[in-house]
Amino acid sequence: MYFYSYDGSFDGLLTVVFEAFERKAWPTQIGKEGEAPPGIFATHHFVPTQEDKANRVWDGLGKKLSAAARENVYKAFLWEQPGFEMLIFQFVRLVFTSAQQGVEENFTQPCVQKMAAVGKQMFREKHRMEAFVRFQRSQDGLYVAPINPDFNVLPLVVPHFEKRYADQHWLIYDVRRQYGAYYDLEQVHLITLEEAPPSLRKGQLSPDILTAVEPLYQQLWQAYFDHVNIPERKNPKLHLRHLPKRYWKYLTEKKPRIQAHQPIQNKQVPTAVPRLKA
Amino acid sequence: MWLKLLVYQAVVPYLANVFRDLKGIEMQTPLLEKLSILADSAKYDVSCSSSGGKRKNEGKGLGNAEGMGICHSYTEDGRCVSLLKILLTNFCIFDCAYCVSRKSNDVKRAAFTVQEVVDLTINFYRRNYIEGLFLSSGIFKNADYTMERLVRVAKKLRQEHKFNGYIHLKTIPGASEELVKEAGLYADRLSVNIELPTEESLQALAPEKNFKEVLTPMGHIKDQLVLVKEEKKLFKSTPSFAPAGQSTQLIVGATAESDRQILTLADGLYQNFQLKRVYYSGYVPVVTDSRLPIISTPPIIRENRLYQADWLVRLYGFGVNELLDEQNPQLDLQIDPKLAWALRNRHVFPLEINTADYEMILRVPGVGIKSAKKIVSARRFAPLTWEHLRQIGVVLKRAKYFITCGGRSLETREWDEEAIRRKIIFGEKGSRASLWGSQLDLFQQAS
């Protein structure tokens, strides 16, 4: 039984893979530095991160996998759910030990299935974040958006926002993992705020930080959202499936209204029951 | 202060001129009210897709509309909110029976200025509320006068604001060819709504319109799309023309046309006018009119079935005549059109999943395009088992009546059409599962 530990970085994990192959000592568990080894009989190796070894594993994967399938290995790392290290290890081992090309499509292998499922979950969460990020404009002209995704997808969404908002300063801040991506018109920096204001975590920045017209635009957006709804077609189940409650906190259109928006009285709806003459 | 902190870390230069304040508080009420009125009257147009754009942000402009569209939110009826969908104005000189903006309807009227639409679009876009703008309008003065203003909004966004987000412009029936051409230079998508599936219905409900006025701009758009595509082959620098193509909308349930008539029309439009999408809009009663049917709820399930059938025709290789014929002119409301087809064509089944052609696997109820692709890739490695199929995402509850796996069936006995239908609708035990709830999934793919 072998327990490998690493510093928690992606390169660190790839170094573990390299070491395990070199020693031909397959891990029964992989964990972050400081995590308790499983049982007293496990042999414990701490593997310091070595970039060249990590690169060799990454390049090796590049030769045997499609770009998307290799990217999926990184996504599994950002997935962060229990057992993700072993999943990555099993998958990489399968890739390196199978002679055939295109192992990523061998859905008869459980770890290939699992990787595909993880990839799908990550894709969904990434896609959701690209949709649900809501910026609020500060007085300094910075567009700020707090997020709290289920998985660590911030690194995956950065390229999208970089392309989209190339001419504005923005900051997307993961309030759970306490780091953010800040774009300064040139490039994106990953930053940590020493003192994140509580209003950021709450999802609504306080008015003294915001630009004067920000509340107006938030209100306009809420009004728009309320008026595109068609009451006759109400379908709360479908609504919730597309827009699960856990995202509402950061969605401008789901925040309390400053003023209720009544439907415009532009319809003279025929009723099924004919009106009786008075 | 946390913002200061940032300044130290990354030095935020002062940001000038990305934003123009709206002047004065007195503007607020009118703008809010205008938006309310003009969003409310635009919402019955169902096409919301923002996909198919190819506008890349090269350099440092605003926005990017590559690849698949994003739904930024969902209304309480579960529809995707992707674009700022508004009318430029709800003043209209026409009197179409099914429309809230019709001349004779006694409603509040409003009109945006070109600049107001531009400001709203830019500011919503910068906050990541929307993918872009979908601008339509009632007809004021005449078609060209209206169209010219729509074009001006798009032009301003593209040229003055370097806006690369998505723009969908409605083409006003009767607008001149020149304006339609110009619109295509700035818009990603153009659409001309047919609304009613036959000339007779149009005559009855929208007497100022006729098929010709609708189809003429549609033809211009198609010609231009073809022309630009040809020219692009020769000169890479040819300016794009509506790169996301054109679409239209049909209202369903306001008139008596059958699903077969509707889908045949749609199929013809796809083929003759190179339409990207035909949208089906279940009729929502908005005005009292003796020419219109009185209904209590919009035909949402029928609308959903039409989308599924449309999907099968465009992406699954089905012909309209396979799904519907003279004896069966309406889609089955209880089951999806693929299952209905499979039940009528039992002689084709069962298929052996390890050997059947991809095209045939696509026709199995419970198997979508993704699953079909996965099946074909995975079976190169090992013969597939039922467990593999389940993991791949095949809905066995439906598929099991139509396939074998390694020569074996999951069902020990032959069921007739009625029995299968009952089992799928009500569940194995025949219990009355909530049918309508589970099937009411708009825009869901038929699989």
Ligand code: SF4
């Ligand atoms: S022309 Fe358009 S806006 Fe005017 S009444 Fe007819 S459908 Fe409504």
